Amino acid sequence: MEESFDFDVIVVGGGVAGAVCAYLLGKEGREVLLIERGVEPGSKNLSGGVFYSRVMDEIFGNFTAEAPVERHITRNVLSFMNETSVVNVDYWDQRLAQPVNAVSVLRAKMDPWLAEQCEEVGVTVMPGVKVDELVREDGRFVGVRAGEDVLRAPITIAADGVNSFLAQYAGVRKKEPAHHLGVGVKSVIKLPEEKIRERFHLDGNEGAAYAIVGDCTQGVAGGGFMYTNKESISIGVVLMLGDLTKKKLSSSEIHDHMLNHPFIAPFLEDGELLEYGCHLVAEGGKAMQHDLVHPGLILVGDAAGFTLNTGFTVRGMDLAAGSAQAAARVVGEALDAGDYSAEKLGSYLTYLDEGFVGQDMNTYKRAPEFLETTPEMYGQTGELMADLFYRIYNHDLTPRKPLVKTAFGALKASGLKITRLAKIGYAAVRAL
Ligand SMILES: Cc1cc2nc3c(=O)[nH]c(=O)nc-3n(C[C@H](O)[C@H](O)[C@H](O)COP(=O)(O)OP(=O)(O)OC[C@H]3O[C@@H](n4cnc5c(N)ncnc54)[C@H](O)[C@@H]3O)c2cc1C
Structure with a gap:
């Protein structure tokens, strides 16, 4: 008997990963449903805000010119911050x-634009609906349940963000250990455009991105960021959960x-x-990439742990878009073949690696x-540099x-051993 489905694909989560995946499949003429729990896409989302956007130009043609982006980042500042220096x-x-490499974005503006692009290619966008669970039949996923409603599709894309509650509830992905997670706290501060240009030495729509380490996190592993928007500044900290809990701050x-x-x-x-x-x-990096494909189910973006913090940059949005591209490619192939098995969908992993x-x-x-086991990064290194200057x-x-x-005088006064410094240098070279 023919199975009956409401859609070809159901995408859960209207962030970058979900919207890009839905857009690419909608553009191919697939019947796509994009479900977002926020009343409006973006209303629940928070990002530092520097988007390495070349992948988006590849997907949407002219993203940096047409999407509501804030500034084109031409100034990157790495700051070692101490209490008084x-x-x-x-x-x-x-x-x-x-061409434009990175832009600053505000998710409350960008995510609705992404949803609009989805609608333009025929995707059914359903905001204000929280998916409660995945529907599983005969060992494969065949849709989702939201409240009383069950919506069926041969393939579901979990794009529901970090910690993917969906995948956890379905028991396909274990709860991540604390050392794989960080907590971000962010403020957006409004300032006149002219003041931003003056204070950050910017011309026109140029933007600046500060990656800060040291006293900004009071010694907790992690870092601070400060990014310029058109008429506001995005500023905040990202703290490794394990270290934060240990230090009881x-x-x-x-x-x-x-601030x-x-x-x-x-x-x-x-x-x-x-x-x-x-x-x-x-914050777990590659160690978080496990259990990404199941019969009828693929995890993308943060739900699959695709974020990279190198100390120089925090990247998640471009990886969300890139993983959505890989998922859309395999979903198209699976729909054409009528094969939704884990083996077929497994090409996702190959496309990611390519x-x-x-x-x-x-x-x-x-x-x-490296970032977790080098406490000197969050104190002594910056102090040593400042002391030398x-x-x-x-x-x-x-x-x-x-x-x-x-x-050598500064090094001696810092209490850091030269052998430890050499070890840190070697570990940094291998890790970054
Ligand atoms: C403080 C901070 C700073 C960051 N800085 C940067 C940065 O500067 N640059 C960068 O590239 N990345 C940054 N990141 C990472 C980046 O924000 C993420 O990697 C990116 O947002 C992941 O996109 P996503 O679409 O996978 O998930 P999300 O953007 O989290 O989207 C998930 C969506 O799923 C929806 N959802 C969840 N559960 C359900 C459900 N059950 N039913 C329906 N909808 C659901 C949510 O409402 C949300 O809209 C930062 C993150 C934080 C927290």
């Missing part, structure tokens, strides 16, 4: 805007501490708080462990010493 590596390069207090730091506060002066929120972050998503996850597979610039009328001697 900051050492910056400040990198500005116009080539990053030709409050994530919101750490966030406030960073009040004497280096940060002047950037925000006279600003008005527009948004404030917390969200989990996938593209930047799988390869980048592999390149940075040691990054999470202090010794160079502070002319206290004592005779100057050659640079090497000055450096």
Whole structure:
């Protein structure tokens, strides 16, 4: 007997991963349902906000010109922050805007645009509906249940974000250990456009992205970020859950501490708080990529753990888009073949490995462990750098010493052993 289905594919979650997957399948003429629990796509979502957007230009043709993006990031600053000092590596390069490499985005504006693109290619977008569980029959997934309603499709895409509750409830994915997760706390601060340009030394729609490490997290493994939007600043911290719990500190207090730091506060002066929120972050890297394919079910984006934190960049949105591309390709093939088995859908893993998503996850597979097991990154390293510069610039009328001697003096005073520094350097080279 022919099975009856309401749709070819049901996509759960209207974030970047879900919307891109639904869009690509809708464009192919498939019957797609996109379900989002937020009243409007984006209303539940939180991201730091720097989107490495070239993958989106590939998918939508002209994403950076047409989507509601904020600024084109041409200035990247790596900040080592201490209580009373900051050492910056400040990198500005116009080539990053030709073509556009990364943009700042606000999810409350971008996600509705993504949903609109889905609707334009015939996807049925269903906002304000929370999927309660996956429907399983004869060992395969055949749709979802939302309240009283059961909606059936031969393939379901779980794009429901970090910790994928859907997959966990269905028992196909275990609960992630704390060291695979981080917690992000973010504020959006409104400021006039001119003030943002002046304070961040920007021209036109250029934007700046600060990745900050050290006192901004009060020694907790993780980091801070500060990104410029058109008329606001996105600022916050991402903290490794395991270390945060161990140190018994409050994530919101750490966030406030960073915003009040004497280096940060002047950037925000006279600003008005527009948004404030917390969200989990996938921090486990490649170790989180397991159980991604089941009969009739594929996990994409954060639900599959595709986030990369290298200390220089936090990436999740581009990986969400890239994994959605790989999933859409395999779903199309499975629908044509009428084969929804795990073997058939397993090509998803091959397509991921052929593209930047799988390869980048592999390149940075040691990054999470490096960032978690190098506490010096969140204190001593920045202090040592600042102390070295202090010794160079502070002319206290004592005779100057050659640079090497000055450096060894700073190292000795820091309490860091040269062998430990060498070990950190070696681990960093291998991990990053
Ligand atoms: C503080 C912070 C800073 C970050 N900074 C950056 C950054 O600068 N750059 C970057 O690229 N990435 C960043 N990330 C990571 C990035 O936000 C994620 O990787 C990305 O949002 C993942 O997209 P997604 O579509 O997989 O999941 P999400 O964007 O989380 O979307 C999941 C969607 O599923 C919906 N949903 C969940 N459950 C259900 C259900 N049961 N029924 C219906 N709908 C459901 C949710 O409402 C949501 O809309 C950051 C994350 C955080 C928290």
